[in-house]
Amino acid sequence: MKLTADKIREKTCPACGHHVAVQFMKENLQPLATLAWPRSEQAANTLPGLPQDFIRCIRCGHIYNHDFKYEDVPYSDNPNLMFNKGKIWSDFIVDVQNKIQTYLPENPIVIEIGHGDGSFLASLHRLCGSGTFIGYDPHGAQHDTNTEVQGLYFKNELFKPVQLFSEMKPDLIVSRHVLEHLVNPLGFLQSVAFASNHFKTFPLTYFEVPCIDRVLESGRTVDFYYEHSSQFTSKSFNEMLHQSTLSINEIGYGYKKEVIYSFCTIKDSGFPAQYIDESLTFYENAENSLVEIKHQLQNIFESGKKIAIWGGTGKSAAFMCRYQVDKDRFPVVVDSDKFKVGTYVPGTGQEIKFCDWLVENPVDIIIIPPQWRAKDIITEIESNNILYGQVLIEHNGVLVDFKTEQHPY
Numbered sequence: 001m002k003l004t005a006d007k008i009r010e011k012t013c014p015a016c017g018h019h020v021a022v023q024f025m026k027e028n029l030q031p032l033a034t035l036a037w038p039r040s041e042q043a044a045n046t047l048p049g050l051p052q053d054f055i056r057c058i059r060c061g062h063i064y065n066h067d068f069k070y071e072d073v074p075y076s077d078n079p080n081l082m083f084n085k086g087k088i089w090s091d092f093i094v095d096v097q098n099k100i101q102t103y104l105p106e107n108p109i110v111i112e113i114g115h116g117d118g119s120f121l122a123s124l125h126r127l128c129g130s131g132t133f134i135g136y137d138p139h140g141a142q143h144d145t146n147t148e149v150q151g152l153y154f155k156n157e158l159f160k161p162v163q164l165f166s167e168m169k170p171d172l173i174v175s176r177h178v179l180e181h182l183v184n185p186l187g188f189l190q191s192v193a194f195a196s197n198h199f200k201t202f203p204l205t206y207f208e209v210p211c212i213d214r215v216l217e218s219g220r221t222v223d224f225y226y227e228h229s230s231q232f233t234s235k236s237f238n239e240m241l242h243q244s245t246l247s248i249n250e251i252g253y254g255y256k257k258e259v260i261y262s263f264c265t266i267k268d269s270g271f272p273a274q275y276i277d278e279s280l281t282f283y284e285n286a287e288n289s290l291v292e293i294k295h296q297l298q299n300i301f302e303s304g305k306k307i308a309i310w311g312g313t314g315k316s317a318a319f320m321c322r323y324q325v326d327k328d329r330f331p332v333v334v335d336s337d338k339f340k341v342g343t344y345v346p347g348t349g350q351e352i353k354f355c356d357w358l359v360e361n362p363v364d365i366i367i368i369p370p371q372w373r374a375k376d377i378i379t380e381i382e383s384n385n386i387l388y389g390q391v392l393i394e395h396n397g398v399l400v401d402f403k404t405e406q407h408p409y
Ligand SMILES: [Zn+2]
Pocket: 013, 014, 015, 016, 017, 018, 057, 058, 059, 060, 061, 062, 236
């Protein structure tokens, strides 16, 4: 089939983060396949249809429904219970659990993300005999204090990596048949790796998802339905782990390659902590400057001095919106650009005048929001013989006098 422009999509791959994909399989609107649970024929026939436009990442081969929305899947109404009591499946689970056990220390701390009916975590706990085993699943089995087993806990809450790693040092993180339901599985794994790095706790991880290598070999179509928005190939699963700074110890398959799993250790990502520190500090300073500059503006207003803002769009409009420079207290806005004259400041509504208005109507204070242009603007003000008392710019969270105070402009 010939490649045409309409078959290429600029979408972000949930497995590797690449942004170009190609058309793969499109369905007419179809209802949820596993989670709708209609209780009557009429309910079954009138279920809402959901869009399915599966596309394939050209870099890692991952297949995904880019129209998928997590909120369309009613996990809170109907639990997503995997029903598989077959012998091959049970043997696979036993194998996996035996393998997990060989990796674990005595009295391990084991976390399962999305514990579902809780049976996997409960049997792993039985196999290990001791330790702390905690499942996180907002819609999974509930913890029952009546039948409580020492060391086995089920929490009906979302797994939050930063919170968990700040509270404990898990030896193992397990997640089975969860990643394929997420809009952004790569982002989720990167968040786990980030928290692990930040708190210098590097547990083993076990992730398991359906694998579609055989689907592709045999041209199967029924595997593509709404709830499974992300369909992993061996390559895309590996690529996701790689992009999440997970170091692969072992990749394996179950159920004749219908399932793929990984044992990985989270690596030291080497990402600089500086970005986190800088961002949190910037955030805090920006919050403080909001209070401080609003306070300064109110004092200036109450002083009765005449004020003009130089600039009515871009950075100047951002300044006026952020600090609530309203039309009633600060009606005068001028601009050097004639094309902006007669338009109004977005968000605060002052009509923008041409700057020569200040020749006839001088003010005491001119505020110039774009700091890096202030010097040029002052030259313009002075060459136009505009009189003024003071020019203020914003610097380090306060308004400072351009001529008498310290700043880098
Ligand atoms: Zn990809």
